[in-house]
Structures are given as C-alpha cells and as structure tokens.
Amino acid sequence: MNATKIRASVVAGCRGLGLAVSTVVVSGLYFCLTLLSLALIVIGVGVFTTPPVLQAVRVWANRRRALAGDWSDVRIAVPYRPLPADPRTGIIGQVELVTHLLKDPATWRDFQWLFLDMIAGFLTAVFPALLLWYPLEAVVLACGLWLVFRNDPYWYAFIPVDSLGSALLAVLLGAVILAVGLVFNPVLLRAHFRFCQFFLAPTKEATLAQRVEKLTETRHDALDTSAAELRRIERDLHDGAQARLVAMGMNLGTIEALIEKDPAQAKKLLGMARASSAEALTELRDLVRGIHPPVLAERGLGDAVRALALRLPLATEVEVDLPGRADAPVESAAYFAISEVLTNAVKHSGADRIWIDLHGTQGMLRASVTDNGRGGARVGAGSGLSGVERRLGTFDGVLAVSSPAGGPTMVTMEIPCQAFASC
Template identity: 65%
Template sequence: MTTNTHSGGDFRTRAREVVLAAVRGLVLAVVTLPISALCFTLTLVSVALIPIGVGVFTTPWILGGVRNVADTRRRLAAEWCGVQIPSAYRPAPEGANQWTRTYALLRDPAVWRDLRWLQVDMTAGYVTALLPAVLLLYPLEGFVVAAGLWRPLSEFGGYWYGFVHVTDQGSALGAGALAAALLLLAPLAPRLLTAHFKLTRAVLGANQAELAERVKVLTETRRDAVDTSAAELRRIERDLHDGAQARLVAMGMDLGTIEMLMDKDPAKAKQLIGQARQASVEALGELRDLVRGIHPPVLAERGLGDAVRALALRLPVSTEVEVEMPARADAPVESAAYFAVSEALTNAVKHSGADRIWVDVHHAEDMLRITVTDNGKGGAVVGAGSGLSGVERRLGTFDGVLAVSSPAGGPTMVTMEIPCVLS
C-alpha cells in the first residue's frame, strides 16, 4: 500500500512537471515571439536613423528595453530550469551626451549578442519553446479526433492527423493509436524546455573573455574603494589630531593653570575658565562635523531622502529635492549615495555659477537613480583630480555608474545609478 501511494505521488509529480513545462513553453512561444520581433525591428530602424540624429536619442532607450527582455529570459532560465546565463554588459560611459552614450552601447559586444539572440529566439528558440506544449497538446488532439471529431471533418474530405488520413472510424482509431504513442514522449517536455534555455545560453551567455573583463573592472573598483577608505581614515586621523585633539590638550593645560591661579589670581582664573568653555564648544562642534562627515545622524535616523533634503537646506543656492523611495536601501548604499550627492552639490555650488539646482532621487526596477541638475555654465568633466572622479570610484564599489552631461553653456546633469533592493 505504501509502495502504491509512493508511486502515485511520483506519477502526479512527473505529470505536474510535464504540464508545467508545456504551459511555460507555450507562454514563451506565444508571448516572447512578438516581443523579440518588435525589439529587433525597432533596433534596426533606430540604428538606421542614427545618421540623421533621431536614432541617437532612441537607440539607448530601445537597447535598454532589449537588455530588459534578455535579463528577463536569464531570470526565467534560472527560476524554471536552473540554467544560469551570465551577462557582462559594460558600464555606461562617463560622459552622458547622447552621441557618446549611443556609440558606447553599439561598441559593447553584449549588445550585439542580444541582437543575435533576438534572431535566434524568433526562429529556433520559438520552435524549442513550442515543442513541450506540442508533445502534450497534439496527442490530446488525436484523442478528440478518435472520439468523434472526425465525423464533421469527414464532410470536408477527411482530416490528416500526422501521417494518418482520418475519413472513418477505423482511421480515427488509428489516429488515436498514434496519439497514444506520441503521448509517451510527453515526459520529455521538461527536458525540451531546458534545451530551449540552453540554446538561449549558448547565444546570450557571456564568454570567458568578457567575464574576465568584467571581473577586472570589479577588481579595480574594489581596489579604489580600499584606497578611498584608507585615505578617509587618514583624513579622520588628521582632523582629530589637528582639530579636536589639539583643543582638548589646550583645555587640559588651561585647567591646570586655572587650578594654580584659583587662590592667587581669581580674576585671571575666571578669564581662563571662559576660554576653556569656548574651546570645549569649538571642540564639540568639530567632533560633530567629523561624525557628520563619517555618517550623518540624519542619514542613519531618517534615511537617504531626508538626508539629501537636509543637505539642500544648507546650500546657498536654491535647491529643489524630489524623492520617490517607498522603503530604505541598505546602509552602505545609502551612505555611498549620500556622499555622492553631497560631492555633486558641492561641485555645482563651487564651479557651475548656477542659481538653481534640482535633485531627483527615486528607485525603480531594483535600481537607485539620482540626478543632480543645475542651470550653470556647464563644462563639468569626469577626470583625474575632479570631485566627480571620486564619486565614480565610490559608486563603482557597488557596481554603480556615473554619467555626466555638461555642454558648454549648461545645463549640467549628473546621473548616478546603483543597483540595490529596498528593505
């Protein structure tokens, strides 16, 4: 009894896997074919329009959509069949003008691999996705024909089921027998669906050279993060030594002098007490500034949105802040984003000559996107020695990117993106 129950459970499990594979394959075939065809067609049209300038604006947007389609297929491959498909897209270019961004995307091998995959997905990919459904649904069609559907069809010269020409009940039973034989192949449906995703991986997956390049980029960003952290620790040590520590030492000396003068010269002792009190106030202020530079209390207590608003309130330039974040990101991501925004705002105030600044912070599709825009004179670049190069290194630690659009005469737009999920 136990053996029969166990066998029945295995049969139900296998039957469920077959049906699930058939349904998933049918969805892939029916839904993704028009999507792949649309993406491929739009890409061809957009690239063709680049010489006249229109494609420069549409191509990055369309290629972003193609990447989303490819990433969705990667996710389905992993979730449905356990097939991991690696990706190795190059980071967005430092300069954010449309020509640079477009040509950088077109030079990315991963983009061309996506386009080749769209062609395969419309042909061989469509067939391999549809086969699991065919193995299950076509036998059912044969059973329906054998059960009596052949009668109305016989009025139109019969019906071909596979290689069986159904014209009467005898040939209908032959179609039923063929359907039963084909049904024995239905357990292959999950394997065929896996074969579809393996075909996808063969075309869409990154090769070893591209993965090695990606690892190299991540290694460099991690090394920059370590160097930045070491420099930050040295700065904190220097600020403590030259600032609060020096004032505290002076306070100690003043208190010793006050102790000696308390009986001999009370007036002088009173004066020194006032100086010591002022030194303590200044030391406390320096310590607060130092702590704020390490991790602002408002950031820890109220999150990135309110911390950026607090930054804006301290600026001498009119600044508008718009925040759309339904929840909070991880503390390291918030800290990186906060200091990146702080540096971008500082650059705008010091160098742009702007009288208005706009900050937009929002989260969508597992990506934190921040833009800092000013109406200044423009000309901002990401280069050695600039504050923006430090921002780029900080974001790179989290696989984030920085893009700057700053034509002569302005406006300047600094865009930052960090992959993250909200808590």
C-alpha cells in the same frame, strides 16, 4: 507524478507557447527594424533611428533575461557597456551615441540572437507546447472527427486516421506524447533559455573587462574609504583625546605651581585633571572600538553583532548561524556594514523593532537586517547604503534592498567567504 510537477509541466507548456509566438512576432519585428535602421545610417537617417531601436531591443532582451531567471532559474547577466555619463546634444551627440552602441559587442550579439530567436528559439519554445497540446488533436479525432477522413486518411504523427480503431491508436500515441511532455516540459523550457543565454550573456572577454573595471572602481573606493577613515581618526584624536591631554598637562603645570602656595586650588585642579584623563581614556576606547572592536577580534562576528545590538535603543532580535570564523577582513567588513545599516534604521526608519539574521553557507556570508519602519529606503547618492555597497564591493559582495512604502525594510548583504566554502 504529483500534482505540483504536473502543474509545473502544464505551466511550462503554456509559457513555451507564449514564447514561441513572441519569438516570431516581437523578435522578428525588432530584427527587421534593426536591419532597416542600420541600413539607413548610410543616408544619415539611421543616426537618429538606431539609438531608440537598439534601446528597444535591449529592453526586449532584458525581458527575456528576466523570464529566464523567473521561469527556469537560468541567470543571464546584462553585458552592455554603460552609456556616456554626460552625452553631448545635437547631431554630434547622436553620432557619438550611435558609435558607442555599435562598438559594443553586446549590440551585435543581440542582433544575432534576434535572427536565431525566430528559428531555433521558436523551435525550442514551441516543443513543450506541442507536447502539451498535440494530444488534444487525437482526442478530437477519436470523438468523431475521424469520420471526415474515412476516405482520405488524416495523418496523426505516423498513424493514418480513417477509422475508429486508428483514432484510438492516435489517442494512445497522444497519451504517450502527453506523458513525455509532463515529464520533460520544464527541462525543454530551460533548454530554450540556455539557448538564449549563449547569446545574451556576457562573453568571457566582456566578463573579464567588467571584472577589471569593477576591481578598479572598488580599489579606488577602498582607497577613498581608507583615507576618509584616517582623516576621521586624526580629527577625533585632535579634537578629543589630544585636546583633553593638553588641557590635563596645563592643569598639572598649574598644580605644580600652586601646590605650596594654594593647596586648596591645587586639589581642585587635580580633580579636574583626573576627570579629563578619564574622559580621554573613554574617548580613546571608543576610537579603538570604531577602528576594530575588541569583541570582534576575540569572539568573532556573531558575538560582536550581538554586542552591537545590545547598544541599540530599539528592541533587536539577533539570529546567528555561523559554522566557524570567517577571515578577519571579511568579518570586519560585515560588522561595519551591519553597523551602518543599523544606524540608518535607528535614525531614519521610524521602526520600533529590528531583526538581524546572520549565517554562512556554500562559500557565502549572508546578513540581513529587517525593520518594521516606514520603508522607502534606497541605494543612491548621499545615502548611507551607498557607502555600505562600496564597502561590500571591495570584497565582491553585494547589497540588496527591499523597502516598499509603508515598510518593512529588509537589507540583505552577501560577501564571498572561503572559510564557508565546504559548508
């Protein structure tokens, strides 16, 4: 057994001890407070005490969810229904808030978890700690403590310790227990978090409801985005190419009238018409590229992103590791999401270098854009990243932003892609 595994087992035992204490102290305290607050609803006091108590319980449950992911890689989603966006104030608002919280099934699952966390949660958490620390008791007995119990044996597990020989047998048993702990402690700690996951994760019904709500929201976003895109195309055509074509038609009409009377002026207007046609063609090409770049359709996402990087005013490195072509809608969503992130980086980051990493594996298309700018980027109302998040949400994609003050900023995007499912 290498040093890394031994260290992980020792750490798991220490963490189990801390969890065991918290299950009894913190979970027990919150269970009693919740029970008392719910009982006080009958006389009206609980209407005011229940919301802060339940919010504290949710913070405690979220803390356990976070530890499950950090310590044992057990991911537990947050199941709570969103609170009212514009709650009323006063007693009526408090009654509505309490009603909303009590109607949430996750509230009652948290309550069940608090009670069982004091019992089953304590046992599953303390076991790794016992396997790690219980052998120390055998060592202490063998070091001379057995002399105290020579007339009245002390039971170490199933061994009565009343002599040096029995104390050494206890040390041998303790070594076996320690060996078991060093091998299985991480697994036992994970078992504790699996127990928590059973109560703290969303139920199938809640997951389905969240899924329906998410799909409804993303559908509305997709419709709004499509409508906005159509308005943009209409505006660009009206103000750009259409206006130039109208002007070109008027010039041609004038040329037709002047071609015999004033050939010099007609020739001048003809040159202006030729310039207008070239500008209109350029604008139409830019418009088509904005709808769906030809390089994306012809050569795929990797080459399209490389072409996009070449047009940036900043030094840009692109690394592509794609096992093949993704579905066209996925490629389009990824391309325009990367384009929007790059635009934000050029305009707002103050960076002088950008790195783009694009790869696909295990049914997921992943793209990250990193810049060495000032940082401070975030997803919020009015932010360009909010639009990227909505675009990805249409495909069940996710957006993660890491942008501490002073930089660097890393924007990571993931989109499920069946084309890479076997990779």
